[in-house]
Structures are given as C-alpha cells and as structure tokens.
Amino acid sequence: MTVAVVGGGISGLVVAHRLRSRGRDVVLLEASARLGGAVGTRVRGGYLVEQGPNSFLDREPATRELAKALSVEGRIRVADPAAKRRYVYTQGRLRSVPASPPAFLTSDILPLGARLRVLGELFTGRAPQGVDESLAQFGRRHLGRRATEVLLDAVQTGIFAGDVERLSVAATFPPLVKLEREHRSLILGAIRAQKAQKAQQKALPAGDTSAPPKLSGALSTFDGGLQTLIDALATSLGDAAHTGARLEGLARVEGGWKLQVHEHGRSAELAASQVVLAVPAHVAVALLRPLDAPLADKVGEIAYAPVAVVQLGFEPGTTPAPDGFGFLVPSGEKRRLLGAIHASTVFPFRAEGGRILYTCMVGGARQPELVKLDEDALVALARDELRALAGVTATPSFREVIRWPLGIPQYNVGHLERMAAIDAALQRWPGLHLTGNAYKGVGLNDCIRNGAQLGDALAAT
Missing domain, CATH: 3.50.50.60 (FAD/NAD(P)-binding domain)
Structure with a gap:
C-alpha cells in the first residue's frame, strides 16, 4: 500500500x-x-541568492550518498579558500576568529583574562547527572562568562538565531555533551579524539575500499545553488x-x-x-x-525564531570585496544585525562580473519584532548595520528581502524530554x-x- x-x-x-x-x-x-x-535559489539581476540555507558542510555521508544517487555529486562546489576566515563583532569592531589554539592565545578576540580562563577548562568537572543545562550554563562552566558571551553565543547565532540562556546544550550541541561525559574536559576530549582519528586512518590497509568515501568536510553547495x-x-x-x-x-x-x-x-x-x-x-x-490533543500540545511546545534575510548587491568597484566567510554578532553587542554572509566571497559564481553580495540576517529569538518591519525599513537597517560594523558605505544596486516568521526551530531546555514524550505518544x-x-x-x-x-x-x- x-x-x-x-x-x-x-x-x-x-x-x-x-x-x-x-x-x-x-x-x-x-x-x-x-x-x-x-530551501530555494533565485537568479536575479546577475545574482544567485538563497532564500533559506546557504550551504552545507561536506561531512555527512547521507548527503553525499544522496547527491551521488541523484547524479549531482559532480556538481558540488566547494567554498573559495578566501572564505576560511570568520569574524565576530566584539569590542567595537570585527575580529578574526582564531583558527588554532596558539592563534587563540595571541589573538585579541577576548581579553587576556578571558583567554586564560578558557585554558582553565582543562580542570572543569562534569555536570550533575540528569540536568538539562542551557548552552550558557554549560559554556560558563567550561569556558567562562566572557567566552560564552562572545564565542559560544556567536556560534549558536549562526545556527539557531536563538537565546543562549534558553537553548539546551544537549539538544543543540550533543557532541559537546558527549565530550564532557567521556573525557570531562572538552579540550582533553578534542585532543584524544583527534589522536584516535589519526590512529584509525593509519590502521587502514592501503587501497582499502571498505571504508566509506572520504568527505572533504568543506563548506559546499551546488552549481546553481541548493x-x-x-x-x-x-x-x-x-x-x-x-x-x-x-x-x-x-x-x-x-x-x-x-x-x-x-x-x-x-x-x-x-x-x-x-x-x-x-x-x-x-x-x-x-x-x-x-x-491526539496531548500529542499536538507537545509538538506545539516547540518554539520558532523569526528571521528576515536581506540580500544586498553592489556593483563592481563600488565597495571592496569582503574577506572571509562573514561575521556574527553576539547578542551582548546590542546590535540589530545577527550577522552577514559574504556570499560572493564564499561562492564567487553567485555574483556575476565581480559584483559583491552580502546576505544579512535580522531578528532571531532576541529581536523577533524586527522581522515585522517593512521591506524598506529592513533594507535601511541592514545598510546602517553594514556601515557601522563593516564599513560598507556604498549604495546597493540590488536588494531582496525574504521573511521567515517561523524561521528556525528552537531546541530550548527540555527539548530532549519533549522529544521523548512525542516519540512515546506516537507509539499509540x-x-x-x-x-x-x-x-x-x-x-x-x-x-x-x-x-x-x-x-x-x-x-x-
């Protein structure tokens, strides 16, 4: 049937x-x-714009298997190397996110005391059993207050556009909870996992075809977009x-x-x-x-964060090409922009003839009211924020606004318990x-x- x-x-x-x-x-x-x-891509005025997700990390076997089954694996496009650098707006300007532990220790992304506190993570204890911590609680315990406010909040903003005080760490970042459970310290766990992965790779016989296909792990899309x-x-x-x-x-x-x-x-x-x-x-x-009203009530407890996507395109020569993937703005900075993707830097084929394309995100769980602004107001907001945060003063020749009033599901504290109840109810x-x-x-x-x-x-x- x-x-x-x-x-x-x-x-x-x-x-x-x-x-x-x-x-x-x-x-x-x-x-x-x-x-x-x-998920959808539009081609307009020399730009290829995504209306929702912009890309994916090529690290999921099921995604590669799907692309292969659909005969589009050969159309996967990897992000430009210039997109490797990422920025966070903090302490009044954009600062590069360090790519390695030594770079972190010498960077200015956090004050010296906050960087030293991150090193103290080596001595962190495990959370009590059965406690569903918020991402903020988990972060403060392991990394300290400042690193949580700047780095951890920026990371979740780029994924959930949520509230770090409300999101459940176990539901949003289960690998972190697994590292803590198995190794106590996240730093120690990451080091041990890296060593184990290298040892596993060395142990594979030459020419072994039983292993799954090697994934690049790189930020990717398809020609023609998603x-x-x-x-x-x-x-x-x-x-x-x-x-x-x-x-x-x-x-x-x-x-x-x-x-x-x-x-x-x-x-x-x-x-x-x-x-x-x-x-x-x-x-x-x-x-x-x-x-089943009780089941419906449980599903209805899942909240959503509204998001508006503002695409701004600039003619060649009117503004410098931005460096890196883009930037995120922690909520503590009290700005009206969640962040921006340097879309034409990440995937140059998405803007013809040297044009520049910014994808700006507005709203989220902390400022949902901004998504209700009209199109002109959202464009003005994005322009003002790009000027203040990234120094972009040129007038865009292209604009597009896409609103998602129910944009991103929020896995707030209690989400795993809620999912267990939903799964149990479905058994009926x-x-x-x-x-x-x-x-x-x-x-x-x-x-x-x-x-x-x-x-x-x-x-x-």
Missing part, C-alpha cells in the same frame, strides 16, 4: 526519494506551489510529487490511514499504510489535534511518523540524514 509523505521540504523529499528508490509506492503532498520548503538538489529530488519523484495538495484531515482506519486531501480545487480521499508528517511543527499541530498511532528540522537537527545535513534513515526504516516494513 502507498506511503503518504506530507510536506515537500527537504525532509519530505528525502523520505519520498528513499522509499521510491527502494521500490515502494509513495505519494508526496505539498500544499504550496513549489517543492523545497525553505536548488540543484531540490530539482534533482523533484525529477526523481516525477508524478509521485503533488504540489497544491493540502492535507485537511487524517484518520486511523483498519489496515492503515485515510487522508482527506484538497488538490487544485477538488477534495479526495487517499488510503495509505504509513503517513509521514514532514511539515513544520505548527502545521503538524493542526493535523494532530483532532487525532502505528504507521504515523514525524520528521523535519523541528525535532532532531535543524541543519540541511540533519534533515537529509534523518529523512534517509526514516525512509530506509519504512521501506523495510
């Missing part, structure tokens, strides 16, 4: 592709007119993917599920053995509430599954890995 995947973002597309590639009958229902969800991946997924699904198809009702029946679908002005019933809700949490809540409804960035990873790689795992599990049933 058919597996119904509801939601045509990256998660739903990957689940459906995995099922179809394994010979299962699948239908994908997407309420909007296009596939891809937040839309290349979406288009390839859509092509692979063919007529199994339906746009303009909205799920209006869901009911458990003997042998599976019955779906009420409204598609292009007509309503119809669809029978399915399994249903995957690969939609944002608030959409899942509306679908789940008539079925055999054949019903939830996936997407609201649950177990917000990044593109996370969504692809989780979608592939779910697709494989369903294909095996």
